Amino acid sequence: MIPITIGIADDHLLVIQGIRAMLSKSNFEIVFSTNNGKGLLENLYEIQPDVLLLDIQMPDMNGIDLCREISRNYPDVKIIALTNMDESHYVKQMIRNGAHGYLLKNTDQTTMIEAIEEVMMGNQYLDRQVQQSLMDEVLLGKRRSVQQVMLTKRETEILALIAAEYSNNEIAEQLFISLRTVETHRLNISHKLNAKNLVSLVKEAYKRGLI
Amino acid sequence: MIPITIGIADDHLLVIQGIRAMLSKSNFEIVFSTNNGKGLLENLYEIQPDVLLLDIQMPDMNGIDLCREISRNYPDVKIIALTNMDESHYVKQMIRNGAHGYLLKNTDQTTMIEAIEEVMMGNQYLDRQVQQSLMDEVLLGKRRSVQQVMLTKRETEILALIAAEYSNNEIAEQLFISLRTVETHRLNISHKLNAKNLVSLVKEAYKRGLI
DNA sequence: TGGAAACTACGTAAAACTACTTAGGACCCT
């Protein structure tokens, strides 16, 4: 039986070892593993595995962009995202950018093997927990994913300034607009993002890379 | 040769597998592994390994407190902290609370084995990168502002709740203390951290892994 | 066992932010 070839990209050696251990007893062949985005691209250039297990958070490159680039250049490689983040936001992003599967890092052997086999058959595989949070979002109308809410240019600008620790007053000075305007923008942002308070805003800013 | 017994506590199965894989070829016997603090305490009650590899961030318990408790109750167990956080702040905390070693999760096999052997000989073992940042801090007098400032347990707790989007009032309810007390703590935190506003606090919370 | 640190709490006043509404002018797209 021809083995399924696997590539691994994760910045933690321990995790790589863990994956190797999990996959060692089955019909898989790990053809490369790397701990950074650059190395991944180099490896992919040499050899394209059937399945790529891709950590979203690597030091040198953004996993989401990486995913898009890889699925564009090597459309036959099935990408399974591997991450701690179960927010639907990331899931959607990854799927839209060509990932075929989405696993969390606390996954077990059975799940991982199942995921690999599913994507090899051309199906999509999402971690159970991730599926659940997507469902919740749809059914319960939980806050729809962050990125879908579009902030205007001005709003983004103001959110960035808020996150940069400026007060409304300081922002007004800096942008040469009135305090009231800043307040209006801020309120609009809060409503759009369904933010309870300033803390939510800061977290949002993190997610949007404004910090 | 009598094997060195090892206990593992980490919330990611993949990491546990990774450690098992790394240690499998040597004279080590893994006597238990668990993915939460409660399970760890139960396991420890049954059997005390020579070395405990302890993840600082587990869902149900704070690794630093856990470390203190374990080193108090089982002084013969050598604890090696295992984490992503290389900030000197954590390192000091862990060492003060009885850890004998401090490894980062991107460690390799050689390092891990070396660390285990060192602590078994009664020595302290710090990851090279961690050592470096401690050195930098001392030698270059890196900004003490952020990491060196110690928050008390209560303050840390409150900072975490702030970062979890609770208002002062909600925090008061949750901790069964008065609003005024929360305000006092909060003010103290802000002063300690030299924080201009809530945003600084949230950022601090990020740095300290409270989010 | 004595002292330091931590946790608790209140008073008062000012500053900052939130909520909801309305509205004019600018700009873009069809």
Next chain:
DNA sequence: AGGGTCCTAAGTAGTTTTACGTAGTTTCCA
């Protein structure tokens, strides 16, 4: 030309947070 969105701004009235000071009790540990 009309409709939509965006940016601007203000009114009015609240709530929440900050600032600074004081101080009693508990906990820890040297």
